[in-house]
Amino acid sequence: MKFQPVIGLEVHAQLKTGSKIFCGCSTTFGSEPNSQTCPVCLGLPGALPVLNKKVVEFAIRAGLATNCTIAHHSVFARKNYFYPDLPKGYQISQFEDPICRKGWLDIQLEGQGPKRIGITRIHMEEDAGKLVHGDVPGLENGSGVDLNRACTPLLEIVSEPDLRSSDEAVAYLKQLHRIVTWLGICDGNMEEGSFRCDANVSVMPVGSDTLGTRAEIKNVNSFKFVKQAIEYEIQRQIDLIEDGGSVVQETRLFDPNSGATRSMRSKEEAHDYRYFPDPDLVPLVISADWVQRAQKELPELPEHRQQRFITEMGLSEYDAEVITASHELADYFEECVAFHHNAKAVSNWLMGEVTRALNDSGTSIAACPVIPRQLAELIKLIDSGAISGKIAKTVFEEMWKNGGDPKSIVEKQGLAQVSDSGAIEAVIDEIIAANAAQVEEFRGGKEKVFGFFVGQVMKASKGKANPAVVNELLLAKLKG
Amino acid sequence: MKISVADVEYVARLARLELNKAETDLFAGQMDAILGYVEKLNELDTADIRPTSHAVPVENAFREDATRPSLGVAKALANAPDKADSFYRVPKVIE
Ligand SMILES: [Zn+2]
Numbered sequence: 001m002k003f004q005p006v007i008g009l010e011v012h013a014q015l016k017t018g019s020k021i022f023c024g025c026s027t028t029f030g031s032e033p034n035s036q037t038c039p040v041c042l043g044l045p046g047a048l049p050v051l052n053k054k055v056v057e058f059a060i061r062a063g064l065a066t067n068c069t070i071a072h073h074s075v076f077a078r079k080n081y082f083y084p085d086l087p088k089g090y091q092i093s094q095f096e097d098p099i100c101r102k103g104w105l106d107i108q109l110e111g112q113g114p115k116r117i118g119i120t121r122i123h124m125e126e127d128a129g130k131l132v133h134g135d136v137p138g139l140e141n142g143s144g145v146d147l148n149r150a151c152t153p154l155l156e157i158v159s160e161p162d163l164r165s166s167d168e169a170v171a172y173l174k175q176l177h178r179i180v181t182w183l184g185i186c187d188g189n190m191e192e193g194s195f196r197c198d199a200n201v202s203v204m205p206v207g208s209d210t211l212g213t214r215a216e217i218k219n220v221n222s223f224k225f226v227k228q229a230i231e232y233e234i235q236r237q238i239d240l241i242e243d244g245g246s247v248v249q250e251t252r253l254f255d256p257n258s259g260a261t262r263s264m265r266s267k268e269e270a271h272d273y274r275y276f277p278d279p280d281l282v283p284l285v286i287s288a289d290w291v292q293r294a295q296k297e298l299p300e301l302p303e304h305r306q307q308r309f310i311t312e313m314g315l316s317e318y319d320a321e322v323i324t325a326s327h328e329l330a331d332y333f334e335e336c337v338a339f340h341h342n343a344k345a346v347s348n349w350l351m352g353e354v355t356r357a358l359n360d361s362g363t364s365i366a367a368c369p370v371i372p373r374q375l376a377e378l379i380k381l382i383d384s385g386a387i388s389g390k391i392a393k394t395v396f397e398e399m400w401k402n403g404g405d406p407k408s409i410v411e412k413q414g415l416a417q418v419s420d421s422g423a424i425e426a427v428i429d430e431i432i433a434a435n436a437a438q439v440e441e442f443r444g445g446k447e448k449v450f451g452f453f454v455g456q457v458m459k460a461s462k463g464k465a466n467p468a469v470v471n472e473l474l475l476a477k478l479k480g
Numbered sequence: 481m482k483i484s485v486a487d488v489e490y491v492a493r494l495a496r497l498e499l500n501k502a503e504t505d506l507f508a509g510q511m512d513a514i515l516g517y518v519e520k521l522n523e524l525d526t527a528d529i530r531p532t533s534h535a536v537p538v539e540n541a542f543r544e545d546a547t548r549p550s551l552g553v554a555k556a557l558a559n560a561p562d563k564a565d566s567f568y569r570v571p572k573v574i575e
Binding site for chain 2: 147284285
């Protein structure tokens with residue numbers, strides 16, 4: 001029997017606010033355990049939560065960018081369960097009346113048309129604290145609880161079970177990741193857990209329209225692991241069914257070391273959360289005006305910009321996708337192109353030298369020491385024939401290290417391209433005189449030796465000779 | 481009886497409450513009476529009324545996104561039954 005996987009994803013995106021969702025504690029990552037806590041986020045008796053307005057604004061932004069309807073009326077609810085990282089014994093979340101509903105995203109796999117993936121809902125909630133095991137003196141036989149993360153704002157973004165393969169799941173996840181980072185509402189850092197994903201996976205016989213029983217895989221924190229975890233889980237369920245067994249609905253944990261998922265017994269009993277409206281938080285009413293304002297403030301979205309770069313600027317599909325990986329990169333690109341209208345060359349430089357230099361030094365594009373105007377001028381120098389592409393890389397390195405405009409670097413270091421045929425001829429004559437044997441070889445039909453001559457001439461001119469002129473003159477002289 | 485002894489035992493387990501037989505019976509009777517009383521509402525036609533989530537007609541209470549000083553580790557841990565380093569210490573949680 002052939003099986004069809006059915007996948008839905010629940011993404012938790014931590015919002016980039018300065019303070020927590022219901023109190024004024026800082027959300028900074030990596031501080032001393034429990035140093036960012038107060039009566040509200042510790043769940044001390046009598047403490048009352050007050051909603052951070054920015055969380056609502058970010059949720060509206062996320063909803064609009066994913067084509068959701070923004071609820072006029074929404075309510076916070078308590079999700080009740082016991083766990084050591086949850087100080088109140090309940091998590092404040094949203095249940096029946098989430099802030100966003102019924103949206104969608106388009107994904108595109110290589111060589112296929114776009115596919116629309118439904119978004120069931122987006123809701124706001126608070127994160128739990130963190131449990132620490134081992135490695136800390138005094139915790140050998142226990143677990144440590146750090147509540148700095150407790151009450152940090154999250155958006156939970158729930159997809160419809162529209163995904164049919166691990167590749168589609170990853171494409172959806174990447175698209176969503178690009179959107180929330182693009183909107184500036186989430187830093188997208190998966191290692192620090194700012195963007196994490198639970199996957200609901202089931203399989204059904206091809207042609208069937210009855211969904212199989214699903215397993216929920218918890219907290220998979222990289223694109224690679226999502227792919228691995230889903231593929232493992234699909235195969236596990238198929239094997240199970242083919243061996244005459246059946247899938248049980250359960251929570252499973254992905255183990256990156258083994259690439260396998262395993263049952264989490266601790267979560268077995270916890271599925272009756274007894275949600276009810278939180279009496280401490282009043283209902284949220286979002287006016288049409290508010291939504292309209294948010295819509296106006298929404299930046300041009302990555303997909304739209306990607307399309308524009310293809311149709312208006314002539315970039316390839318691939319280049320446009322890379323350049324729109326982040327808002328900052330796309331901005332940098334457009335600024336360069338405004339100074340010098342050679343989009344293709346700008347994107348090549350961004351994807352090549354610039355990306356390499358950024359990666360090597362761990363710098364973000366926003367902090368790039370070479371500003372767009374300077375990069376544009378550098379490319380202009382190449383396009384006008386003032387310097388060669390090779391020399392341009394030297395100039396770029398100099399700009400990166402010591403700053404300065406490309407023109408003045410070229411002048412100061414005497415790097416301008418030599419196109420003057422008299423000067424080049426003189427060099428060629430010397431090289432030909434000094435390499436009589438190779439000249440004979442060339443004239444005897446071994447045309448490969450030509451490359452040797454070009455290399456020698458370029459070397460003698462320290463890379464400054466105009467390659468086109470060199471080729472032409474050299475060929476003429478060698479053929480004699 | 482709308483609320484059975486089994487219901488009370490289930491809710492008690494979810495709430496991590498340990499009840500003896502006498503308490504279970506007592507609460508089953510009391511909870512049944514409470515639900516029976518509230519059930520009177522079913523006699524009203526509420527078809528066009530949105531379920532009430534809050535008793536007071538207030539909406540949109542916000543704070544701006546500004547940080548305020550936290551308690552500090554010493555104060556935060558002051559009443560902890562058990563601690564280690566800057567952590568609350570709990571029995572080992574194994575996943
Ligand atoms: Zn707090």
